[in-house]
Amino acid sequence: MSLPPLKDQFAALLAAPSVSCTQPALDQSNRQVVELLASWLDELGFSSELQEVAPGKFNLLATLGSGPGGLVLAGHSDTVPFDEALWSTNPLGLSERDGRWYGLGSCDMKGFFALVIEAVRELHQQPFKQPLLILATCDEESSMSGARALAAAGRPLGRAAVIGEPTGLRPVRLHKGVMMERINILGQSGHSSNPALGRSALEAMHGSIAALMTLRQQWQAEFHNPQFTVPQPTLNFGCIHGGDNPNRICGQCSLEFDLRPLPGMDSQQLRAAIRQKLQPLAELHKVQIDYGPLFPGVPAFEQTADCELVQLAERLTGHRAEAVAFATEAPYLQQLGCQTLVLGPGDIDCAHQPDEYLEMSRLEPPVRLSRNLTTHYCL
Secondary structure, three states: OOOOOHHHHHHHHHHOOOEOOOOOOOOOOOHHHHHHHHHHHHHOOOEEEEEEEEOOEEEEEEEEOOOOOOEEEEEEOOEOOOOHHHOOOOOOOOEEEOOEEEOOOOOOOHHHHHHHHHHHHOOOOOOOOOOEEEEEEOOOOOOOHHHHHHHHHOOOOOOEEEEOOOOOOOOEEEEOOEEEEEEEEEOEOOEOOOHHHOEOHHHHHHHHHHHHHHHHHHHHHHOOOOOOOOOOOEEEEEEEEEOOOOOEOOOEEEEEEEEEOOOOOOHHHHHHHHHHHHHHHHHHHOOEEEEEEOOOOEOOEEOOOOOHHHHHHHHHHOOOOEEEOOOOOHHHHHHOOOEEEEOOOOOHHHOOOOOOEEEHHHOHHHHHHHHHHHHHHHO
């Protein structure tokens, strides 16, 4: 099989559906995507390994060269779900117009892999002193199970890792964590004419929200990082459900909220502080309060400003490394001993929405950057 040109690679990757979603009806396998990538990388002399993380879900780790150290160019092979009716073009096809390539995953982030392969075309026949690893993970858009599995396995990767999420080709060395949590309160329903006939879960939830707002105020006073656009940790009350009729004492109430900690804030300590606030409320209202994460959460990430990778990326891009609000797989690669940075083509503002695109003027700069990074770490 011959290696197709860049545009054909883009088109083939976009045409291979790989939606990752917490709703089983929408969730899809990513096998077709990683098998495509493996076939192309094998043409360039890589040794490709497919690692099954869950049924139908795979990580791809392709290696050119051998030995310790080297460079990891990483990204995720999945996309978010899509509503085709809201697209002006076929989301699973490559459409070119107005100097842009449109399609689901063009920016976030299947297109990154095609650009990396384009960069390697001119380098793969040179003698590699240290290995180049191409990593394509699964389920980044839902559970991050692919990156979690790598971290849990503990297998060392390279000396440096660059994750090609869309950052406008500006290096990112910090991002907040993501904790999505749920509180379930079970009280006792009863006739509203007599409060003694029940125990209101809704009133207990009122106290719980007040306690969380107090904690939020404390955390925002204690933690501050001016590198972020929103320099404090945030806590958002996303959705609440409870009760069924105005004339019944509410017997059950649930709340889901989103907590975004800064680097340096420990998720287990945050959860312990929340539990400490909720326990006396359960006793006061004589209700059962269950609290826990909706999913394990993503740690906050920070790579030191003075490390080799950050300084190299700043020199190659001409931009100072910055902070972003969205979460990535960076903390998991960092756990494996890699100096880690988030740096890729496209803008996060056009990800996760109809008519996702990558500017054609932004095709060559990430190819050149990937070559320079590979030359520095591997040749």
